[in-house]
Amino acid sequence: PGLLLxxxxxxxxxQNEKFYVDAYTASTDSFFHTTFKPLVKSTISGYSEIDKRIFRDGSDSIFIAKKKHTWFWKKLLTEDLIEVEQGKFHLSINPVLNFEYGKDSTNRFAVNSRGLIILGDLSDKFSFTTGVLETQAFPEKYISNYLTAKSVVPGQGRIRIFKKTGYDYSYSFGNISYSPSKHFNFQLGHGKQFVGDGYRSLLLSDVPFYYPYFRTTTTFKRxxxxxxxxxxxxxxPYDNRTLVYQRKHGSFTFLNFLISKKTQIGLFEAVIFQTTDSATNNKVPVDILNPVIGYRTLQYGLRYKHNTLVGITAKVDIEEQxxxxxxxxxxxxKRNNEPGNFHNRFGxxxxxxxxxxxxxxxLFLLTEYNTVRPFTYSATSEHQNYSAYNEPLAHPLGANFKELIFLCKYNFKDAFIQLKFVSAFFGNESIPGQVVPYDTTGHNIFQSYSGTISENxxxxxxxxxTNVKNLNIECGITINQKNRLQLVAGAHYRTYSNTPNTSYYYVALKTSISNLYYDF
Structure with a gap:
């Protein structure tokens, strides 16, 4: 039933769902490809066992005894809002909420989100997801500054001013998924992708806003x-009624090898095609349809007019834990021995x-280190950088940074506690009263690197x-495991060079179905 079906x-x-998938695949003696996400459930043999752990299937709510459940309490605490099952046709409809209230030392903040998510199976081979969410928010000051600079909410789309100091935004998401056999899956949707096995991805992440996509997945054992x-x-910021519809198009290929049941290595290629210029809009080349990984990199190199990057992923399960x-x-x-050259763009x-x-x-623990050199993901043309909806496609800090992450998550029945610490160091472009001796430091991927004065x-x-540290401590209760409705309380401590430290405390009633990254 429900989100489980x-x-x-x-x-x-x-992250919670990824932890449970990792725990299952690491402890099972089978072949699992886990790097390109979201993972289609049918590609994981025994996926129902993962679902049972995520949803605590068969466990009763801790709030009231099972014998006291009336229809109302079942819908609130243990069941989907609307559920239909007729043969192979399954359908669930559930609310998506985020009612958050918080304050720092001087100000109060609030988030008010309402929406729906619908999941269904039309047969054993065909499933779909669709959802919509609308929000009015009065966010923390550093987030408000981000919204003003970017004109978008992190991962949630464009903003409209609401009651002078607030913001209004809305979005939809969804896909249709078809698997004609166990070897093939086809998806058409408006969503997000993630390449990697960690908290961040340096290749393709779920940081930016939802986007249209078509994805094919072919799996043959290893x-x-x-x-x-x-x-x-x-x-x-200079968008008008014509320019706002400008788009760039991407082609991504990923080849994953299971060297053994516990070791996998993946090859990644991404090409951002220049499909818009001063004369044309959305002129998509036929070459974008080429499905062969590495072909365009070998043919054009990494400095072609289309922005190309490549990557490698690896994962080894040392033991079950x-x-x-x-x-x-x-x-x-840069092939010559010039380590400081701006052409050396990698991470x-x-x-x-x-x-x-x-x-x-x-109990789940994660420790992660990320570093990316200056100008990585940027391009000679501002329209060709590695971004979507004015946000990076990979890491939220862009480039020219070093970062350390520690994450601890513990679930006990319906209760949970999570601690997350993110510490980053990066070279900023400017602060009041200081001047940088070149056009850009390579931190802002939206700036062209063609104006650099010194190459080496x-x-x-x-x-x-610039140093930024984010510490977030959150505890709560999952009220309804089927739709992931949670009641949480938390504290967020943030330090940022040359700005006052902030402490933010909050309570929220929310549905946990996506990642929202505010740790920048």
């Missing part, structure tokens, strides 16, 4: 091949997960040294 739909991208075609909309993972992304490289990730260590059921003086962190 759709066979050709995917696991959510939430080999999985994914093709993804996308359309990314531009959002610029320990998993190592990493990534390497390459945007360009890497290294991470470790402990999945229910010390035999503590439902760039190292990670160059520019104005």
């Amino acid at each position: 759709a066979q050709q739909n995917s696991f959510l991208l939430t 080999i999985q091949y994914v093709n993804l075609w996308t359309a990314f909309q531009e959002v610029r 320990l998993s190592l993972y990493g990534q390497f992304v390459l945007d360009d490289i 890497y990730q290294a991470g470790l997960k402990m999945l229910e260590p010390f035999n503590i059921h439902n 003086s760039f190292k990670t962190g160059n520019g104005i040294s």
Whole structure:
């Protein structure tokens, strides 16, 4: 029933859901491809066992005794709002909510989100998801500053001013998923993707707003091949009624090898095609349909007019409770011995997960390090950078940074507690009263790198040294496991160079179905 049912739909991208998938695949003696997400459930043999752990299937709500359940309490605490089952046809409809109230030392903040999510199976081979959400928000000051600068909410679309100091925004998402056999899956939708096994992705992440896509996944035991075609909309401060519809289009290919049941390596290629200029709009070349990984990189190189980057992923399950993972992304490289040259544009990730260590059921730990050199993801043309909807397609900090992440999540029946610490160092462009001696530090991927004065003086962190630390502690109760309705309380502490430290405390009634990244 409910969010648990759709066979050709995917696991959510939430960190909690990814932990449970990792715990299952690491402890099972089978072949699993876990890198290109969202993972289609039918590609994981025994996916129903993962669902049972996520949804605590068969466990009663801790709020009231089972014998006291009336229709109202069942709908609130243990069942879907609307559920239909007729043969192979399954349908669930549930609310999506986020009612949050918080305050810092001087101000009060609030978020008011309402929506619906619908999931269904039309047969064993055909599933669908659709959802819509509308929000009015009065966010923290640093988020409000971000909204003013970007004209978008992190991962949630364009903004409209609401009651002078607030913001209004809305969005929809969904897909149709068809698997003619166990080897093939086809998806058409408006959503997000994630390539990797960690908290961040340096290749393709769920940081930006939803976008139209078509994805094919081909799986034959040890080999999985994914093709993804996308359309990314531009959002610029100078947009007008014509320019706002400008788009760039992406072609992504990913080839994953299972060297053993516990070791996998993936090859990644991304091309952002220049499909809009001063004379034409949305002129998509036929070459975008080429499904062969590496072909365009070999043919055109990394400095072609279309923005091309390549990468490698790796994951090793040392044992049932320990998993190592990493990534390497390459945007360009200078062959001569010039380590500071701005053409040396690359980054890497290294991470470790402990999945229910010390035999503590439902305890998950993650430690991760990320670093990306200046100018990675940027391009000579501002329209060709590696972004969507005015946000990076990979890491929310863009480039020219070093980052350390620690995450701890513990679930006990319906209760949970999570601690997340993110510490980053990057070279900023400017702060009041200071001048940087070149056009850009390589941190802002939306700036063209063609205006750099010096080619050989760039190292990670160059520019104005900036440190940012985010500590978030959250605890709560999952009221309804079927629709992921949670009651939470939390605290967010943030330090940022040359600005006052902030402490934010909040309570919320929310539906946890997606990742929202405010740790920047």
